Amino acid sequence: MGAMPRLEHLQFVVYAGYWSSVEDDGVPLEQFPTKEEIEDLDLGLDNLLSLEQVGVTVDCTGATAAEVQEVEAMVTHAVENHPNRPTIKMDRVYEDGILSDEHKVALLQHHIEERFSVLEWKDDPDAQFISFLWMRRRLQKAICYIDCAGANMCEVEKVEAALRRAAEVHRNHPTIQLIRTNTDEMVSSSHRPDTELESDHDDSPENLLCKLQLKH
Structure with missing residues (x-):
């Protein structure tokens, strides 16, 4: 992807766990790719030469509390690695969808x-x-x-x-x-x-x- 020097504000959503609406039933079929993309996110952000602000929405559906925190840390690290050190605002949605470790195992089974x-x-x-x-x-x-x-x-x-x-x-x-x-x-x-x-x-x-x- 080429440089996008005019983009100063970026907003996106990351999925911390399984998105139950894939099957619309609470029994997950697949996990939206998140961690792998987040690990490479700094590569994409480097192309945004004028980036000043980043807004991130973390969808907690189907994730454990530890998984949510891990994703948040990875996103924060990726943004902090940008040369401009843009400000970051992170919000959680569907926190009522956070699972206990036991519930997560049950869903996968x-x-x-x-x-x-x-x-x-x-x-x-x-x-x-x-x-x-x-x-x-x-x-x-x-x-x-x-x-x-x-x-x-x-x-x-x-x-x-x-x-x-x-x-x-x-x-x-x-x-x-x-x-x-x-x-x-x-x-x-x-x-x-x-x-x-x-x-x-x-x-x-x-x-x-x-x-x-x-x-x-």
Whole structure:
């Protein structure tokens, strides 16, 4: 690349880890090349003869805290090596996507851990659960924490059954582990008398059983 003497301000994004939107599912397929390019970044910056300011956005998605810090240090070093010693402003985005070391290992092994609120998922069709797992094309194991707070047993079992069916139709037939949480905050079916009315047109075995439970 030839010299670009008029460029005084440069902004770019670096990816510290795996960009989950590659597969739109949190199970990474590939890592955007970052470290190798960053190591050679001083070569590209040398062509920017008038460079005065550098703005860097570090995408933390899918990276551990140590990986984010390593990338930041590499970028800083590359900019400091420029003859003009330009100022550098570094910002992080998607810090909530920083992973623990354990979570990173799990992702690379195509495992996921997800929380499902029964109250949020109880009225969703099976297709929604199937789509949720289907996007995770390489999924091998799913640990699902079923948040039972405010839900009755019928609703909890309905969500669990939908997740099992979603795993059954997944191309990899992943193993699925359902762990109930907040069971002490569950309510009885009589506390939600409209449950039967909302489910009148659902003739699945699980829902028929729920109707019988509601009637007794």
